[in-house]
Amino acid sequence: MKKFLGFIIKEFISIFRDKRTMVVLFGMPIAQLIIFGFAIRNELNDATIAFFDQSNDYMTEQIKQKLVSSNYFKLGANLQSNGMIEEAFKGGKIKEVIIFEPNFAQKLLKDGGAKIQIITDASDPNMAQTLLSYTSAIIKDYQTSLNKQSDLAPIIQSEVKMIYNPEIRSTYMFVPGLIALILLLVCALMTSIAITKEKEIGTMEVLLVSPLKPIEIIIGKVIPYLLLSFFNVITILILARVVFNVPFVGSYILFFFIALIFIMTALSLGILISSVAQTQQAAMMMSLAGLLLPTIILSGFIFPISNMPLLLQWFSNIIPAKWFLIIAKGIMLKGVGFDHIWKETLILCGMFLFFILISIKKFKVRL
Amino acid sequence: MNAVTVNNISKSFGAIKAVNNLTFQVEQGDLFGFIGPDGGGKTTLIRMMNTLIIPDEGSATVNGLDTIKDYKKIRLQIGYMPGRFSLYQDLTVEENLNFFATVFGTTIKQNYDLIRDIYVQIEPFKDRRAGKLSGGMKQKLALCCALIHKPEVLFLDEPTTGVDAVSRKEFWEMLKRLKQKGITILVSTPYLDEASLCDKVALMQSGNILEINTPENIVKKFEKPLLAMKSKNMYKLITALRSYKFTNSAYPFGEYLHYTDTRETYSVEGIKNYLMQMGVTDAEIIPALPNIEDTFMQLMEKGND
Amino acid sequence: MTENINVISAEKLTKRFGSFIATNEITFDVKKGEIFGFLGANGAGKTTAMRMLTGLLTPTSGKATVAGFDVYKEAEKIKKNIGYMSQKFSLYEDLTIKENITFYGGIYGLTNAEIKEASERLLNKLKLQSSGAALLSSLPLGWKQKLAFSVAVMHKPKVVFLDEPTGGVDPITRRQFWDMIYEEAYNGVTVFVTTHYMDEAEYCDRVSIMVAGKIEALDAPKELKRIYNSDSMNDVFIKLAR
Numbered sequence: 001m002k003k004f005l006g007f008i009i010k011e012f013i014s015i016f017r018d019k020r021t022m023v024v025l026f027g028m029p030i031a032q033l034i035i036f037g038f039a040i041r042n043e044l045n046d047a048t049i050a051f052f053d054q055s056n057d058y059m060t061e062q063i064k065q066k067l068v069s070s071n072y073f074k075l076g077a078n079l080q081s082n083g084m085i086e087e088a089f090k091g092g093k094i095k096e097v098i099i100f101e102p103n104f105a106q107k108l109l110k111d112g113g114a115k116i117q118i119i120t121d122a123s124d125p126n127m128a129q130t131l132l133s134y135t136s137a138i139i140k141d142y143q144t145s146l147n148k149q150s151d152l153a154p155i156i157q158s159e160v161k162m163i164y165n166p167e168i169r170s171t172y173m174f175v176p177g178l179i180a181l182i183l184l185l186v187c188a189l190m191t192s193i194a195i196t197k198e199k200e201i202g203t204m205e206v207l208l209v210s211p212l213k214p215i216e217i218i219i220g221k222v223i224p225y226l227l228l229s230f231f232n233v234i235t236i237l238i239l240a241r242v243v244f245n246v247p248f249v250g251s252y253i254l255f256f257f258i259a260l261i262f263i264m265t266a267l268s269l270g271i272l273i274s275s276v277a278q279t280q281q282a283a284m285m286m287s288l289a290g291l292l293l294p295t296i297i298l299s300g301f302i303f304p305i306s307n308m309p310l311l312l313q314w315f316s317n318i319i320p321a322k323w324f325l326i327i328a329k330g331i332m333l334k335g336v337g338f339d340h341i342w343k344e345t346l347i348l349c350g351m352f353l354f355f356i357l358i359s360i361k362k363f364k365v366r367l
Numbered sequence: 368m369n370a371v372t373v374n375n376i377s378k379s380f381g382a383i384k385a386v387n388n389l390t391f392q393v394e395q396g397d398l399f400g401f402i403g404p405d406g407g408g409k410t411t412l413i414r415m416m417n418t419l420i421i422p423d424e425g426s427a428t429v430n431g432l433d434t435i436k437d438y439k440k441i442r443l444q445i446g447y448m449p450g451r452f453s454l455y456q457d458l459t460v461e462e463n464l465n466f467f468a469t470v471f472g473t474t475i476k477q478n479y480d481l482i483r484d485i486y487v488q489i490e491p492f493k494d495r496r497a498g499k500l501s502g503g504m505k506q507k508l509a510l511c512c513a514l515i516h517k518p519e520v521l522f523l524d525e526p527t528t529g530v531d532a533v534s535r536k537e538f539w540e541m542l543k544r545l546k547q548k549g550i551t552i553l554v555s556t557p558y559l560d561e562a563s564l565c566d567k568v569a570l571m572q573s574g575n576i577l578e579i580n581t582p583e584n585i586v587k588k589f590e591k592p593l594l595a596m597k598s599k600n601m602y603k604l605i606t607a608l609r610s611y612k613f614t615n616s617a618y619p620f621g622e623y624l625h626y627t628d629t630r631e632t633y634s635v636e637g638i639k640n641y642l643m644q645m646g647v648t649d650a651e652i653i654p655a656l657p658n659i660e661d662t663f664m665q666l667m668e669k670g671n672d
Numbered sequence: 673m674t675e676n677i678n679v680i681s682a683e684k685l686t687k688r689f690g691s692f693i694a695t696n697e698i699t700f701d702v703k704k705g706e707i708f709g710f711l712g713a714n715g716a717g718k719t720t721a722m723r724m725l726t727g728l729l730t731p732t733s734g735k736a737t738v739a740g741f742d743v744y745k746e747a748e749k750i751k752k753n754i755g756y757m758s759q760k761f762s763l764y765e766d767l768t769i770k771e772n773i774t775f776y777g778g779i780y781g782l783t784n785a786e787i788k789e790a791s792e793r794l795l796n797k798l799k800l801q802s803s804g805a806a807l808l809s810s811l812p813l814g815w816k817q818k819l820a821f822s823v824a825v826m827h828k829p830k831v832v833f834l835d836e837p838t839g840g841v842d843p844i845t846r847r848q849f850w851d852m853i854y855e856e857a858y859n860g861v862t863v864f865v866t867t868h869y870m871d872e873a874e875y876c877d878r879v880s881i882m883v884a885g886k887i888e889a890l891d892a893p894k895e896l897k898r899i900y901n902s903d904s905m906n907d908v909f910i911k912l913a914r
Contacts, residue, residue, distance in 0.1 A: 006469025010458065017457040017496075202453035206512070209417055209447045210470045211439075365438075366419050404842030405813045502714035529839065531713040532870055532906055533913040557840045558869070560906075572842065601875070602854040618847045621874035621904065622893055660871075664843050 003212060007220035011194070015224055024190065029182045029232045033239050036174045047131055048076035049096040050088050055104035063116075063142055067098070072134050089121050096120045096131045108146075108156065115157045132160060175240045176328035177301035179233055180262070180321040184295055186229045187266035188273065189287040195221055195274035196283040214365050222267050229266075233259050249335030255328065258341070261348050262324040268355035269320075275362040295321040323347050368431075370395040370520050370551035371416055376425035378411050385411040387574035388425070393553060393567075398546045400565035401555040402659075407571035409555035410450060410524055416553065417447050417522045429520055446518030450525045452509040456498030460489055460508055463497050464515060471516030481548065482511045485541050503534030510541065521545070523554040527561065539564045562659040570663050577666040582659060589662045591615065594635070595623040595655035598647050607645035611638075618664060625661055674877055677704040678737075679831055679862040680725060685734035687720050694720040696885035697734065702831075702878075707853060707863045709873045709893075712882030713913045718866055719835075721882070725864070726833055727751050739830040752780070755824035758835035762820035763808050769795070770804040773823060780827035794822045814845030818852065825856055832856065834865040838872065850875055870906035879905070881912050888912050 015021050049067070053060050068075050076094045079085060088094040099117040101107070108114035118135055120128040136158055143156045195218075198204040207217055233256070240246040248255075269291060277283040296302060298312060299321035305313055316322050323344040330336040338345070371393040378386045386408040393399045401409045414420040416427050418438035427434045429441045454463050464486075468475050479486075489507050492500065497508060506526060513521060523542075527535040539561065542552055546566075554565070562568045563582045570577040570585070578585055598604040604624060608617040615627040628638075635652050642650045680702035687694045695717040702708045712718045723729040725738050727747030736743040739753040763772045770791060777787035795801050798818055808816060817837055825832050834853075838846045850872065857863050857877075865876065873879050873893060880890040889896055889912055893905055900908045 003470050003472050006466060010455065010462070010466045013462060014455060014457050201456065202449045202451040203455060205419060205449045206447060206453050206467070207470070208419060209442045209445065210467075211443050211472060212470055366421060404845075405840035407842075529714075529836075529868065531716075531868060531913065532909045533713055536910055559843060560871070602858045605851060605854065618844070619850055619875055621871045660843050667842065667844055 004216050004220055007212065007216065008223055011221060011224045014194075015228070021190065025186060025228055025232070026235075028185070029178075029236055030239065032178055032182070033175075033236055034243075036178060046074045047072065047095050047127070048093050049073045049098060049131075050077040050079050050085075050094045051075070052079040052082070052085060052097060052099045054102040055100045057103070057105040059105035059108060060100045063100075063139065064098075066142055067135065067138055070134075070138055085119065089119075094121075095127060096135065098135065113157055118158055118160050120160075136160075174301075175236065175244075175246050176325055176332055177299070179236055179259070179328065180299065180301065180324050181292070181295060182232050182236065183229050183259070183263055184266050184269075184291055184321060186232060187225055187263055188270035188291050189284065191222055191225050191267055191270035192273035192277065192283040192287055193280050194225070195271070196277050196280045199274075200279055208365065214363055215360075218271055218359075218363060222271065225270075226263055226267060229263050230256075230259070246332075248332050250331035251335075251337070254338060255331045258324065258327050258331070258345060258348070261345065261352060262320065265320045265348055265352040265355065268352055268359055271359040272355055272362065275359055275364075294319055298322065300325050320348060320351050323351075368395050369393060369428075370397070371427065371429050371553065373412075373416065373427045374425050376412075376415060376422045376427055378408075378415060378420065378423050380411075384574050386415065386422075389576055390425075391569060391576065391579055393551065395551050396546065396549055397566045398542060398552045398554070398564075400562055400568040401553070401571055402557075402559055402562050402565075402568050403571035403577075403663075404557055406573065408574040409571055411574075412571075413522050413524050413553065413555060417445055418442060443516075444519045446513035446516065446521045448509050448513040448521075448523045448526055450528070452505040454497040454505060454509055454512065457496055459494050459496050460500070461493040463508060464511055467512040468515045473516050475515065478515055478517045481517055481545075482514050484544060485514075486511050502530050503537070506530055506534060506538060507541075510538075514545070518550065520551045520553070523552065525555050525557065527556055527558060535561070559660040559663055560658075568659075570659075570666060572663075572667055572670065575670070577663065577670060585659060585662050586657055589657035589665060591627040591665075593655045593657045593661060594626040594628075594638075595620070595653050596626055597623050597651045598642075598649050600647065603645070604642070604647050604650060607642055607647050610645075611641055613638075616664070616668070620660070623655070625655065625657075674706045674857075675704040675860070678702070679704045679706075679740075680708075680736075680738050680864065682721075682725070682736040683734055685721070685724060685736050686732050687717075687724060687729065688732045693885050695724070695882075698882070698885075698887045700880055700887060700890055702862055702864060704830075704862055705857050705860045706878065707857050707865065707876045709876030709879035710864060710866045710882070711873055711879060711909060712866075716882040716913075717885040718882055722833060722835060722864075722866070725750075726754060726756060753830045755827065755829040755832035756835075757817075757820045757824040757832070757837055759817075759837060759839040762816060763823065765809040766807065768805050768807055769800060769811070769819065772808055772819070773826070776823045777826060782827055790826045794819075794826060798822060814841045814849070817841055818845070818849055821849065821852055825861060829861065831862040831864060834863065836866055836868060838867065838869065846872075870904065870909055873905040873909070881909060883913050 015025070051064055053064070067073050077088060079088060079097065085097050088097060097119045099119070101115045104114045116139060118132060120131050122128040139156055139158055198207065237248065241248060273283050273286045277286055298316040298319050300316070301321070305316050305322070308316065327341045327344045330341050369392045373389055373391050375388055375390055376386060377384070377388050389412065401412060403409060411420065415422050416429060416434065418434045418441050421435060430444055432441050434441060455466065458466060464475055485507050489504050492504065497505065500508065510526070527538055530538070542554065546552055565582065567579070567581055568585065569579040578588065596604060601619065601624065605617060605619065608614050608624070608626060613629050613633065615629045617624060617626050639650055639652060678701045683699050684697040685695060685699070686697050698721060710718055710722070720729065724731045724743055725736060727743060727750040731743060738750045741749040741753065743750065764775070767775065773791040773794060774787055777790060782790065795804055800819070811819065821834070821837060838849055841849065853863055853865070867873065876893065878890065878892050879896060880887050882888065891899070896908045897903065897905065900911050902908045902911060
């Protein structure tokens, strides 16, 4: 055990002394988060909206007034028919259309409920998301003020419709995606480089003839990266929460458990790469071309999988990050429990076992 | 008892036969040298003996243990210093030593006696990173690291390659002292002049052992009388001798040229006269004693014939 | 043959890296056709000095000319007039022998006809006529080094710099290599060579020994042995460098 501990300590010293490694380990996650975060975040200011008011009563007037005077919205047009809605969007200026059903005030007071339909242009999904939340907030506010006036407690039903990008990829999608990417980078790329480096400078030979067992060598190389990547996950989550207000609805424990499985999968990939590659350069090429690129393109991080050609959709199934993204999205944004994600978790576990078995088989106790 | 035995061992890489059916023994406590140029099979042979490579054919034992079956036990009893000084460049001198000590389940203190002589030379730099050390110091540190667990058999693969003459001399002095402590040392080197520092040497060329013996006995194998020649214009002397019909071999050796003749009996005067005709007027010719390199070259030529 | 013309001359040549003085005011001349051995312990400053003379590194102070060109201002001209070969960098393993020759001929501005002529001459001399189309990687180390040397002098440079050219080469091939060096020197090429084999130091016309950035001794091997009362260059070197 002491041998093993000594090994891990040495690995940590090596990591902390190498400036480049440190930058990749700690600088990059933060830099990427900030770049992605700011590139995606939109401040809402005077977004142009249009109304299609089929009621034109005092209540709809009040709501319209409240919206336009909020400083967030600017009135672009008052539409007269359903057919004009699409025209308005195609013009490009109008980002949101709010439709009031006929006899709005009457229905609200008499039947206790009336409908408002909100249609947003989701071709810019982040903007759409923001608009929607602001609009809903203002309408809700109005409803609360109504409730105070009477005992009826009428309900305004907002019906939301996104056009052009009905799937509405969430603004916050980039956080789980980023976590997947960083984990892959740290676990697969960094470990494979760390192991091949020992082959290159020849220390692997000395370790092999030492009483250290091969499994100890592998685990000893891997543990520091496992710990550091957990640290990275936490950093990203805190930053995302504090700086960008990214929500986290689900269970943290469940999330860390899944992250651990994903980390182990990535580590086993890194070990596999290093058992094949003889030089640091080869390891880097394999990790970048074989792991990072497919992950960025095919995991659903940037391009929605459902929009891909069938062949690529099928191919995306063997990308571990795809499954991690589905799970992470579910936990973080929807707050789902294990009963919803056990299938994906099982797939990840299977991948981990598969890769680790091959790497153990491939790792040689000799040269 | 033999520290190492090797029986009919062979290893090929693709079409290249790196080690070709070798058999020999190394006695306990010997300083044994594998000497020969690059591509001689020295590294492959050492890696087969220290369990890093499995031979295609044949077998080997270290301390009576089989290198294939008992490789785990062997690894506890041997020290190994690979061709490149395998140190962690970003760890300091002391950290490197500490690391290898813990990996082998020991401490610097426990075996300090063994490495003291060597370590005191690098101790002033113990906080310097290994990557920043000079070649000679790296070599000493690597040796300390290979010794830290008190191995019984020490394998050193080309420890003096690319190291200057002073560091080389110091290194061999260290090996002599280690030998006195009872450690069996197997060392490879491309420098033929280092052969005389070993108890026994194997001269290696293209995967074969040309000769295996004590350095003194190897020199005795030189078959022909040797002449040393010298002139102000060595190039002219060499070219003249190359075209001489009785020349068996003519190779520069330091400031002299070593010459052997094809004839059983001949006179130095005759050679001098020939050289005069060729325009080499100042040739100095004296009898000389062959050294390991002369013998190696003779054996090489025999092998090529 | 050594002639009394300076091909390399260095005067108080110095290179500092920060506070570290790699070469410290070294002064020496090398004559035309001379074989000049440049010895020193690891880290004594040989590589730095050689890099300054080959135009790869600008000196901090001092003067030096190589083949008549100033190392400060005419580095490009120097590079055209010298040949260089080292144990570490020589030829491309994944090119054939002929392709290597053509490539280096091209670099040094030889015409196609010149390359063709040089390549035939060179292959004949090395007795490699039949293997021109073989990959370099198929040659034994010693042959590679001989070929690398032939390529380094193919464009008839005034000086050829050899950085440990015979490391790890067998003793016979090493001597064949030195035969080639002798021949080039005889034809007027100046040879500047570093080596760890002390017997090779004795083949040189003159030898300099660097210790800690300075040239501590410079003379013919015979004189050095006399001055330092030693019977081999190895002893001289050890006495000086220790």
